[in-house]
Structure formats: C-alpha cells, structure tokens
Amino acid sequence: MMDKEEIISSDSEEDEEDEEVGKESKPDAKKKGWFSSMFQSIAGKANLEKADLEPALKALKDRLMTKNVAEEIAEKLCESVAASLEGKKLASFTRISSTVQAAMEEALVRILTPRRSIDILRDVQAAKEQRKPYVVVFVGVNGVGKSTNLAKVAYWLLQHKVSVMMAACDTFRSGAVEQLRTHARRLQIPIFEKGYEKDPAVVAKEAIQEAARNGSEVVLVDTAGRMQDNEPLMRALSKLIYLNNPDLVLFVGEALVGNDAVDQLSKFNQKLADLSASPNPRLIDGILLTKFDTIDDKVGAALSMVYISGSPVMFVGCGQSYTDLKKLNVKAIVKTLLK
Numbered sequence: 001m002m003d004k005e006e007i008i009s010s011d012s013e014e015d016e017e018d019e020e021v022g023k024e025s026k027p028d029a030k031k032k033g034w035f036s037s038m039f040q041s042i043a044g045k046a047n048l049e050k051a052d053l054e055p056a057l058k059a060l061k062d063r064l065m066t067k068n069v070a071e072e073i074a075e076k077l078c079e080s081v082a083a084s085l086e087g088k089k090l091a092s093f094t095r096i097s098s099t100v101q102a103a104m105e106e107a108l109v110r111i112l113t114p115r116r117s118i119d120i121l122r123d124v125q126a127a128k129e130q131r132k133p134y135v136v137v138f139v140g141v142n143g144v145g146k147s148t149n150l151a152k153v154a155y156w157l158l159q160h161k162v163s164v165m166m167a168a169c170d171t172f173r174s175g176a177v178e179q180l181r182t183h184a185r186r187l188q189i190p191i192f193e194k195g196y197e198k199d200p201a202v203v204a205k206e207a208i209q210e211a212a213r214n215g216s217e218v219v220l221v222d223t224a225g226r227m228q229d230n231e232p233l234m235r236a237l238s239k240l241i242y243l244n245n246p247d248l249v250l251f252v253g254e255a256l257v258g259n260d261a262v263d264q265l266s267k268f269n270q271k272l273a274d275l276s277a278s279p280n281p282r283l284i285d286g287i288l289l290t291k292f293d294t295i296d297d298k299v300g301a302a303l304s305m306v307y308i309s310g311s312p313v314m315f316v317g318c319g320q321s322y323t324d325l326k327k328l329n330v331k332a333i334v335k336t337l338l339k
C-alpha cells in the first residue's frame with residue numbers, strides 16, 4: 001500500500017534548479033553556446049507571442065496527461081496559461097519553459113485551493129445547535145468506493161466524538177444493505193435500513209427523522225451506484241436530494257479515472273440540475289477521491305474533478321481500512337503534476 005507522502009516524495013527541486021537561470025548567474029565563455037540558444041525563439045522580440053509559448057505549453061500538456069489529467073482539462077489549462085502570458089515581457093535571463101511552468105504552477109494552486117472551505121466538524125456543530133442532524137449523501141458511479149469510504153468518514157467522525165448513524169439507501173444492488181450493516185456492526189454505530197426495492201428518497205427521509213429522535217448528530221446516506229447517463233437512476237437521486245435537502249452532497253470518484261472524470265462529474269451536476277423538482281437545484285458540494293493508494297504519481301483525476309465541478313476534494317481514500325482517509329495536500333499534488 002502506498003502512502004500519499006510516498007507518492008509525492010520527489011527530488012524535483014533539483015530539476016527546477018536545472019531550469020532556472022537566476023539573475024545573478026554570470027554566463028561564462030564555456031556556457032555561451034548553451035546560454036544563447038535558450039533565447040533563440042524570442043530573439044529580437046519585445047513581448048511573448050503565442051508561437052513562442054507553444055513548444056513549452058505542448059510539453060507541459062503532455063506531462064499533465066501522463067499524470068492522468070483529462071485531455072480536455074490539460075488543453076484548457078494550457079490555453080489559459082497562454083492567455084495570461086501572451087503580450088507579457090519575458091523577464092531577463094529567464095527561459096520560456098520556466099516562465100510557462102511558473103504560470104502553470106500558479107494556475108494549478110489556484111484551481112485546487114478551495115474557494116469556499118467546507119468544515120464538516122464546524123457545520124455539524126452548527127446543525128446540532130439547531131437541533132438538526134447533519135446529513136451527508138454519498139453519490140457516484142458503480143463500484144467507486146462509496147460505501148467503504150462512507151464507513152471511513154463514519155470512523156473519522158467517531159474519532160472526533162461525533163455520533164453517527166448510517167442510512168442504507170442503496171435499495172437497488174443486492175448485498176448493499178448487508179455490506180453497510182457489516183460496517184455499522186464493526187464500528188458499533190446505528191444503521192437505519194428498510195431492505196430493498198423501497199424508494200431510497202423515502203428511506204433517507206425516515207432515517208433523518210429517526211436520527212433526530214435518537215440524537216445522532218450525523219446521518220451518512222449510502223446510495224446506489226449509477227452511471228451518469230442513466231436517466232431513471234439520476235432522477236431518483238435528484239428526488240432523494242430534493243426531498244431531504246442534505247447538508248453535503250459528496251461525489252465519490254476514483255483517482256484512477258482519466259478522461260471519464262469530466263463526463264462523470266459534469267453529467268452528475270447537469271442531471272441533478274435538469275431533473276430536480278426545485279427551481280434552485282442542489283448540485284455536488286464536494287469530492288471524495290478514492291483508491292489513491294493505487295495510482296502511483298498519476299494524481300491527475302484530482303485536478304480534472306476540481307476543475308470541472310469547482311468543488312473541493314474534501315477527503316482522499318487511500319486504502320481499504322477505516323483509517324485510510326486523508327486530506328488533500330494541494331502543494332504536494334501540484335508538485336507531482338509538474339514533476
């Protein structure tokens with residue numbers, strides 16, 4: 001099992017030194033040929049033009065794609081970096097590739113740093129003061145790790161002295177209720193279940209009412225896996241969210257996903273918007289990225305998912321035991337993406 005710290009451990013600072021040419025560095029005679037060749041592409045030009053930036057951007061796009069960033073996202077990012085640099089003056093003694101890399105790094109940090117921070121423990125406390133259970137709904141395609149990571153979140157909440165109840169609202173896949181029951185038993189927390197073939201929206205409603213009665217501070221709602229194109233199942237999810245107005249809609253996605261990350265997340269959001277009975281539909285609030293232990297340095301799904309949804313990665317699942325849940329380290333991800 002690989003730890004996130006292992007994934008990000010690198011000697012990339014040495015690479016950066018290779019690329020940077022500091023203002024103080026004095027090119028001696030020996031370095032001259034190498035030194036002047038670096039500036040060939042912009043010789044005589046006052047400002048950076050798109051053509052000057054293209055080779056460096058192409059190399060960067062390829063690098064992002066080898067890290068499993070969806071092609072569409074890598075492309076868009078390069079376009080925005082190009083737009084931010086076009087017409088600017090290149091700082092003296094600086095390579096175009098370093099300038100492009102620095103602009104990309106800035107863009108990546110900006111994208112991955114949440115604009116609105118969601119502090120679950122604070123929000124749980126606020127809900128408690130209003131005498132309401134805090135409700136999280138776990139959604140996503142089949143087999144990505146919704147139920148397993150729901151149990152990890154339950155464990156994390158228990159560690160923070162928050163009382164939790166599970167709601168077995170995957171009333172679709174056989175074995176789903178028993179799977180959740182096993183986690184509930186191991187973690188010694190209550191579970192609300194009504195078997196199969198019930199309307200999951202109604203089961204969730206009853207679970208929340210039960211939590212209000214028995215004083216559970218948080219309800220974690222498991223839902224059936226569904227493909228983003230499956231209209232009846234997306235409609236049922238939209239109903240569950242409309243009827244229960246959860247505090248947090250958590251999209252669970254695999255870190256293994258490449259180009260499909262864009263399709264999954266954009267269609268989940270699109271369908272939740274289109275199929276909702278509400279004029280003001282709820283969309284995905286946050287992302288839980290799973291199977292991070294299996295991807296080595298291919299951390300691109302984190303970027304693709306945040307870029308396409310604008311939602312923060314709230315947790316990262318990195319193994320199969322309850323303790324394998326972490327927070328995303330933005331700096332480390334950016335470093336790995338650019339390595």
Ligand SMILES: Nc1nc2c(ncn2[C@@H]2O[C@H](COP(=O)(O)OP(=O)(O)OP(=O)(O)O)[C@@H](O)[C@H]2O)c(=O)[nH]1
Nearest residue numbers: 142143144145146147148225290291317318319320
């Ligand atoms: N290596 C690894 N495996 C994981 C992780 N999270 C979940 N899994 C495994 O992924 C498989 C599917 O997990 P589930 O939690 O059943 O997935 P699900 O999304 O609830 O599946 P459905 O309910 O069928 O849609 C199981 O074998 C889990 O042990 C993780 O972070 N790392």
Ligand SMILES: [Mg+2]
Nearest residue numbers: 146147170176
């Ligand atoms: Mg499940």
